[in-house]
Amino acid sequence: MTARVRESALDPAIAARLKRTPDGLVCAIAQQHGTGEVLMVAWMDDEALHRTLTTGRATYWSRSREEYWVKGATSGHVQQVHEVRLDCDGDAVLVVVDQTGAACHTGERTCFDADVLLTSNGA
Amino acid sequence: MTARVRESALDPAIAARLKRTPDGLVCAIAQQHGTGEVLMVAWMDDEALHRTLTTGRATYWSRSREEYWVKGATSGHVQQVHEVRLDCDGDAVLVVVDQTGAACHTGERTCFDADVLLTSNGA
Numbered sequence: 001m002t003a004r005v006r007e008s009a010l011d012p013a014i015a016a017r018l019k020r021t022p023d024g025l026v027c028a029i030a031q032q033h034g035t036g037e038v039l040m041v042a043w044m045d046d047e048a049l050h051r052t053l054t055t056g057r058a059t060y061w062s063r064s065r066e067e068y069w070v071k072g073a074t075s076g077h078v079q080q081v082h083e084v085r086l087d088c089d090g091d092a093v094l095v096v097v098d099q100t101g102a103a104c105h106t107g108e109r110t111c112f113d114a115d116v117l118l119t120s121n122g123a
Numbered sequence: 124m125t126a127r128v129r130e131s132a133l134d135p136a137i138a139a140r141l142k143r144t145p146d147g148l149v150c151a152i153a154q155q156h157g158t159g160e161v162l163m164v165a166w167m168d169d170e171a172l173h174r175t176l177t178t179g180r181a182t183y184w185s186r187s188r189e190e191y192w193v194k195g196a197t198s199g200h201v202q203q204v205h206e207v208r209l210d211c212d213g214d215a216v217l218v219v220v221d222q223t224g225a226a227c228h229t230g231e232r233t234c235f236d237a238d239v240l241l242t243s244n245g246a
Contacts, residue, residue, distance in 0.1 A: 014240060027164055029152055036159020041150055041215040053241050083242045085235040088227050092164040094235045104211050112217045115209040117137060118176050 008046035010053075015046055019090040023063070027092040030058060030071075032099050033082045039103035040111040042069075044093065049084075056081050058095050077101040131169035133176075138169055142213040148184060150215040153194075155222050156205045162226035163234040165192075167216065172207075179204050181218050200224040 004024040008015070018026055025043040032039055042060040044052065048068055051059040058079035062069040072078030079097035086093055104111040128147045131138070141149055148166040155162055165183040167175065171191055174182040181202035185192040195201030202220035209216055227234040 017238070027150055029161060029164065031159075031161055036154075036161075038152060038154055038159075038161065038217050041152065041210060049240075056243075081241065081243070084240040086238040086240055087164060087234040088229050088231070088237060089234075092234075093240070094161050106211050108211070111210040111212075111215075112208040114211060115140070116206065117172075117209055117216070118204065118207040120179075120205055 006045050006047055008050050010046040010050035014049070014053075014086075017086060017090045018046065018049075020045075021091075025061060025063075026090070028058075028060060028095055029092065030079060030095050030097055030099070030103065033096050037110055038112060039079075039097070039099055039109075042071075049093065052081055052095060053084055058097055072100060075101070075105075077103065079103075129168050129170055131173050133169040133173035137172070137176075137209075140209060140213045141169065141172075143168075144214075146186070148186075149213070151181075151183060151218055152215065153181060153202060153218050153220050153222070153226065156219050160233055161235060162202075162220070162222055162232075165194075172216065175204055175218060176207055181220055195223060198224070198228075200226065202226075 024045045028042050028044045030039040045061045048059045048061045058071045058081055060069045078100050081097055083096035147168045151165050151167045153162040168184045171182045171184045181194045181204055183192045201223050204220055206219035225232055231237055
């Protein structure tokens, strides 16, 4: 299936390495610089990745609103970008950021704080 | 769209909180216990999550092979599970593991080691 790729100024050498969903997206994992906390998971198309790489502000594609979403644009909980890494098969990016305030819309620091399915401390 | 949910022994209380892709999957991020390294991204259906929670070995659904995949079953690079956390909207799990050897099939420690798109040390 051909991925739906929206027009973008993304470096063609990077674009050629992406393996997108049918909706033209790659998975984006935001991780806190220094502590390594996994903050949230979201999605990027080519243009969101381009904006993330060139503006220093993590920018995603909102699947529900079908629009670009600069993290923190309304909440102030911005993500300043330190590093962006593409995975071995080109379908996920790791975005290392400095997170201002809460990453999660619920007010939690990360989107993974509230629902622990299993813990085995010291195992 | 209704997700294609394969039969599974997953706790119904957990299954009810999952928001799956049309293929019945949630995104799974494996993170090294202690160091916080993000090792890899893969996918789980209900049964893969059930096996991960109950066997202590990270188990994924291979989209390409359409079969369950116990990480390290052939390579020996197993992932012993410490924690599993579900994100706020139920479409991603964070699996905190002890990774034996390389997480990436290329032999790199993580799937994000080889392709750095942006780095701004000290920014």
